[in-house]
Amino acid sequence: MDFLELAKSRYSTRDFSNRQVEDEKLKKILEAGRIAPTAKNMQPIKILVVKDNTKLNDILFNYNAPVNLIVCCDTNNTSKISIDNNYDCGDMDASIVACHMMLEATDLKVNNIWLRGFDSNKIREVLNQPNNIKPVCVIALGYDNEGYTPNERHYIRKEIDEIVEFI
Numbered sequence: 001m002d003f004l005e006l007a008k009s010r011y012s013t014r015d016f017s018n019r020q021v022e023d024e025k026l027k028k029i030l031e032a033g034r035i036a037p038t039a040k041n042m043q044p045i046k047i048l049v050v051k052d053n054t055k056l057n058d059i060l061f062n063y064n065a066p067v068n069l070i071v072c073c074d075t076n077n078t079s080k081i082s083i084d085n086n087y088d089c090g091d092m093d094a095s096i097v098a099c100h101m102m103l104e105a106t107d108l109k110v111n112n113i114w115l116r117g118f119d120s121n122k123i124r125e126v127l128n129q130p131n132n133i134k135p136v137c138v139i140a141l142g143y144d145n146e147g148y149t150p151n152e153r154h155y156i157r158k159e160i161d162e163i164v165e166f167i
């Protein structure tokens with residue numbers, strides 16, 4: 001499958017079955033995150049792998065995904081852009097890592113969804129992380145429940161000339 005086909009085949013899953021993600025596949029997904037680029041190659045990323053859903057019960061609505069990758073950046077170690085008021089690249093770094101993992105999962109036929117509906121302080125508290133660890137997003141992984149079809153939003157995208165301006 002070429003890259004564009006792969007990207008087009010991805011969709012958000014909002015109903016996971018209880019089938020577990022194979023360790024070999026999880027390893028490859030994490031490896032795709034490890035090799036992602038980061039600003040100044042600072043690699044300020046920490047990925048918390050949470051398989052015990054009871055730990056996330058009160059802090060994240062994850063559609064019963066059996067594996068949750070909480071992608072964080074260590075704010076003590078992110079690249080800051082001095083010519084732009086010390087713009088902090090941590091969120092971007094973590095998002096690229098997350099994107100790599102989401103697409104590797106898709107390639108391995110592991111269904112997934114990107115989640116941001118959480119309170120970072122609660123995540124830190126429940127998962128025992130220090131203040132410098134900033135949860136940026138969660139990639140929830142698993143397999144669709146039988147008969148699952150993507151939400152209608154998946155099919156709605158702006159046209160290319162609505163989002164691109166050639167200057």
Ligand SMILES: Cc1cc2nc3c(=O)[nH]c(=O)nc-3n(C[C@H](O)[C@H](O)[C@H](O)COP(=O)(O)O)c2cc1C
Pocket residue numbers: 010011012013014113114115116117118150151153154155
């Ligand atoms: C930054 C970001 C945050 C998101 N947060 C959530 C979320 O908290 N809950 C949720 O159900 N979906 C979440 N999504 C999934 C989007 O709603 C979804 O990608 C979008 O509707 C397009 O649908 P598709 O992924 O099926 O193509 C998030 C996606 C992104 C990129």
